[in-house]
Amino acid sequence: MGIMFGNALHFLLFMLLFSPVAFSGRCHPQDKKVLLQIKKDFNSPYLLASWDPKTACCDWYCVECDPKTHRITSLIISSSIPDTNLSGPIPPSVGDLPYLEYLDFHKLPKLTGPIQPAIAKLTKLKSLSITWTNVSGPIPDFLAQLKNLDSLYLSFNNLSGHIPASLSRLPNLLSLNLDRNKLTGPIPASFGFFKKPGPNLFLSHNQLSGPIPSSLGQLDPERIDFSRNKLTGDASLLFAHNKKTQLLDLSRNLLSFDLSKVEFPKSLTWLDLNHNKIHGSIPVGLSAVQNLQQFNVSYNLLSGKIPQGGELGKFDKFSYFHNKNLCGTPLPNCK
Template sequence: MVTVLRLWFVTLLLFSPVALSELCNPHDKKVLLQIKNDLNNPYLLASWNPDTDCCQWYCVECHPKTHRITSLVILSSVPETNFSGQIPPSVGDLPYLETLEFHKLPKLTGPIQPTIAKLTKLKELYISWTNISGPVPDFLAQLTNLQFLDLSFNNLSGPIPSSLSRLPNLLSLRLDRNRLIGPIPDSFGSFKRPGPSLVLSHNQLSGPIPASLSNIDPQRIDFSRNKLEGDASMLFGSNKTTQMVDVSRNLLAFDLSRVEFPTSLILLDLNHNKITGKIPVGLTAVDFLQGFNVSYNRLCGEIPQGGRLQKFDVDSYFHNKCLCGSPLPSCN
């Protein structure tokens, strides 16, 4: 009988809310409950019950040994009707956070909170598909462990801070689909090689692409749908390993004939610019090219035969000054 009672007591202890809550760091739990309150107690965070272990809450991950909060990922597959407010300043009070994400929350407004700069262990910061506004803040450069920075699909405005180039471990930078203005910072050429993938499309960036970008070799470059001018040849080179380059729908004007392309290219999109010259024969050596578009430029001459250049249809070439040859009509 004593053994049965002892087993019953142990079972009750293991599965009681009080016992489970002991796994969660009390400070972290208090901060999470403050975050929930600041966001007007949305249904998305209904599992955040103060009587249960916060390591078991939805949107939260804890370290398996220390039980400190390492990940806070608040996202919604459908628009939240009661999820409103600004990013709570208290997110900066989770000192062991490595991942922070707010995604598809259209009623999330206001600026990027300065307290985020306190999250020195942060490796991934995703704030996307929200209505946050204001500038891309300089203080993000203090997050020196950051590997992924995604601030896409928001209402951010102003220039891109040059200080972001001081992030030594950055692998990917996404600032696309905002209202950013001004030039691409010249300092971006000082990223540690190969440099992060740079996705800056669908903004109002202007001026020339910095020549300093010849120093880096990112996997992906997307500067499309801006107001960039002048040369883009520094993005290429036979010694680079870049796979995707999209600079379409800008005001770029340079001689394509002189450009040497990396054989690693999978996507090259130059459409809707003012690019002159001929299509280089070197592009026939790019064996894995899956996407290609040079339409709506000022190119001339015969499309080189060989490689994958004839695999693309007329739409990839049309509306040029005097381009000819398969798949366009013959040059004769």
């Protein structure tokens, strides 16, 4: 009986010592020092009130630790309060967390200044997200040094200038979100040389101009959103019947090509081409796309009869109107 009790006690002690709960109370002293410096650089905002030097940093809000090494692997600072008192630029001390894999600043309207160069030191980083802030300046070339990045989210900021061609050197990138900024210039031709199938590309709501590089025809990402820019020329290179594209939004640009010659991926669920200068007719093959949930070709230069049957029949006139020579249900009958 005593032996059994002793074994049970040893097992209980083992579980207490090596459980995640036990580990959560630990903290690497160097990481703790860096986090306290970040808090100081942000003028000790209420959002980081749990960052108490008397407690273990792995228990603080906004951070996560590796359960074995107790090094900080995730720093996610986000606020649901519009008037958060966290303000100023991204502190350079952020670059002194060498085991960081996830860095996220979200909904921080008083976060300003450029993307911090010290971020280039975070070589283990898998995801960098700076969204819904007032961070400004160019997208820096040094982000191409973060070879482990699989996600780069820089949406809803005040970033300006050209998109650096060097981003195509990120070998593991799965998603590139640069939408809703003030970016100008062309889409880099180098983007066609991302490792196939290429990352999901979200570049909408900027001021990008020029043609879509022909090299992008080599890629096959699931989602492409180039809407609300000033892109010109032929976008048919993005289509092919054997691609796996699900979402393709090219709306509100200056694109001009013959839609009747396009072969559409059967995987499409979302196709928006409204407000361009696209001509030709709607190909019958588009009606064979079986899972189309969103479709809009309004405000173009299309002509001919709308193909009947299939998925196209479920969309109303607003998906087709303002094409001077387009006719047939749900528009007026052809003459």
